[in-house]
Amino acid sequence: xxxxxxxxxxxxxxxxxxxxxxxxxxxxxxxxxxxxxxxxxxxxxxxxxxxxxxxxxxxxxxxxxxxxxxxxxxxxxxxxxxxxxxxxxxxxxxxxxxxxxxxxxxxxxxxxxxxxxxxxxxxxxxxxxxxxxxxxxxxxxxxxxxxxxxxxxxxxxxxxxxxxxxxxxxxxxxxxxxxxxxxxxxxxxxxxxxxxxxxxxxxxxxxxxxxxxxxxxxxxxxxxxxxxxxxxxxxxxxxxxxxxxxxxxxxxxxxxxxxxxxxxxxxxxxxxxxxxxxxxxxxxxxxxxxxxxxxxxxxx
Numbered sequence: 001x002x003x004x005x006x007x008x009x010x011x012x013x014x015x016x017x018x019x020x021x022x023x024x025x026x027x028x029x030x031x032x033x034x035x036x037x038x039x040x041x042x043x044x045x046x047x048x049x050x051x052x053x054x055x056x057x058x059x060x061x062x063x064x065x066x067x068x069x070x071x072x073x074x075x076x077x078x079x080x081x082x083x084x085x086x087x088x089x090x091x092x093x094x095x096x097x098x099x100x101x102x103x104x105x106x107x108x109x110x111x112x113x114x115x116x117x118x119x120x121x122x123x124x125x126x127x128x129x130x131x132x133x134x135x136x137x138x139x140x141x142x143x144x145x146x147x148x149x150x151x152x153x154x155x156x157x158x159x160x161x162x163x164x165x166x167x168x169x170x171x172x173x174x175x176x177x178x179x180x181x182x183x184x185x186x187x188x189x190x191x192x193x194x195x196x197x198x199x200x201x202x203x204x205x206x207x208x209x210x211x212x213x214x215x216x217x218x219x220x221x222x223x224x225x226x227x228x229x230x231x232x233x234x235x236x237x238x239x240x241x242x243x244x245x246x247x248x249x250x251x252x253x254x255x256x257x258x259x260x261x262x263x264x265x266x267x268x269x270x271x272x273x274x275x276x277x278x279x280x281x282x283x284x285x286x287x288x289x290x291x292x293x294x295x296x297x298x299x300x
Contacts, residue, residue, distance in 0.1 A: 003139070004099040004109040007132045008196040019044065020200065023092070025118040025132070026050075026125035028203070031058070040065055046078070050203055059085075071104070111136060117251040123224035123259065124202055129252055130231030131195050134164075137238045137246065138188040150241040151295045152234065153274075157241050160234060161187045165194055167230050171223060172198035174213050175205060198227075225259040232256050233293050236286065246286070253286040260292050 001009045006021040013019075013033065020030040028049050035043035047058035059080035066073045074097065078089055095114065103109040115132045118125045138161075146158035155163060168191065169179045177197045181190060207224060210217040232248070239246040264273050274294025279287055287297045 002135060002192060004103045005096050007115055007128050007135075008192065008199060010196055010200075013042075020049070022128055022196075022199070023096075024112070024114045025128035026120070028200075031061075034060075074100075111247050116247075117249040121251075121255060123207060123221055123228065124199065126252065126255055126259075127202075127224060127227045127231060128199060130228055130235070130256070131192075131199065133246070133248060133252075134231045134235035134238070135188055135192055137235045137242075137244055138191055139186075140244060141187050141238065141242065145242055148241045150237045151290075152237045155237075157238065160237060160241075161190065164230060164234050165190050168194040168198055168227070170213070171227060172201065174211050174223070175201040177201045195231075202227075222263055225263040228256050228259050229263065229293065233290060233295075236290050236295070248286050250285050253284070253289055257285050257289040257292065260289060264293070 001011070001021065006023055007025060008022040009020070011017075011019045013036065015033055015036055017033050018030065019033070020028060022028045029046055030049045031045035031047055033042065033044045035041065042063045044061050045058050046061050059078060062077045062079070064075045064077075066075070076093055076097075078086070078093065081089060099109040099112065112132070115129055118129050121129075141157060141161075146156065148157045149155075150157055150160050152160055152163075165181060169181065172179045172194060175198060179194050179197060181194065183190075185193070202220075202224065205220070207220045209220055211220050211223050213223065232253070235248075236246055238244070277291045277294060277296055279291040279297050281288070283291075283297070291297050
C-alpha cells in the first residue's frame with residue numbers, strides 16, 4: 001500500500017480489525033473492516049481523522065475483485081457521501097487506481113505528485129512528506145550495498161539504517177509507543193514500521209509543550225524538526241551512497257532548511273553535526289540544507 005496509496009499505513013485485516021492510512025501528508029483516514037471474503041471482497045468503514053479532516057460522517061467502502069483473462073477487475077463502491085465529498089473522493093480513487101495499475105505492470109508506481117509539496121504544512125505534515133521520500137530511497141537498497149560508505153560521518157549504509165531506526169524508535173518511545181523492530185526485515189520495512197506509529201502518536205499529541213526525551217525536556221516542535229532532518233538528510237545520504245537521484249520539491253527542502261536553522265545550535269556542532277560546509281547561496285535549497293548539516297556538496 002505504501003508503494004501506491006499511502007505514505008504510512010497500519011492494517012489489521014480481519015473482521016473487526018482497524019486500519020489507518022496517511023494517504024497524503026496531513027490527510028489520514030481510519031476505519032474498521034466489517035466484511036472480508038479472502039481474495040474476493042473487503043468492506044470497511046471510512047472516516048477522515050486529524051485536525052485537517054474535512055467534515056462529514058463515516059462512509060463505507062466495498063472493494064470486489066474478479067479474475068479475468070490477463071489480470072483482475074477491481075470494483076470500488078464508496079457509499080454514504082455528500083455530493084461534494086463524492087466528487088473529491090472520486091478524483092482521489094481514480095488517481096490511486098492509476099498508480100496501482102502502473103505498479104502492477106511496471107513494479108514502480110513512481111513518486112506521488114500529491115505528496116510532493118503539502119499545503120498547508122507544519123512540522124508534522126512535513127515529516128510525513130519526508131517519510132515518503134526516504135522510504136522510496138530505502139526500497140532500492142540491497143544487501144550487496146550494505147557496506148558502502150555514506151556522507152554521514154563514519155556510517156556505512158547498514159550502519160545508517162540502524163541509526164535511523166534507532167532515532168525514530170527513541171522518539172516513539174518518548175511518545176509512549178512500543179515499537180518492535182525486526183532487524184532481519186528490509187530497511188524500507190523497518191523504517192516504515194517504526195515511523196508509522198511514531199507519527200500517528202505525534203499527530204494525536206500535537207506540537208504544544210515539551211517531550212521528555214530521557215536526557216532532557218525538549219520542545220515538541222524541536223523533536224518534530226529532528227524527525228524532518230532524520231528523514232530528509234539521511235534520504236540524501238542513502239541516495240548519494242548508492243547513486244540514486246533524490247526527488248525533493250524545493251518547497252519541502254526549503255521548509256526543512258528553515259527548520260534546521262532553528263534547530264541546530266552552535267553547541268550541537270561537533271557533537272551531533274559537523275561544521276557547516278561552504279555552498280553558494282544561490283544553490284538549490286536541498287544543497288544548502290545538506291551543507292548546513294555538514295555534508296560536502298559536489299558541484300555539478
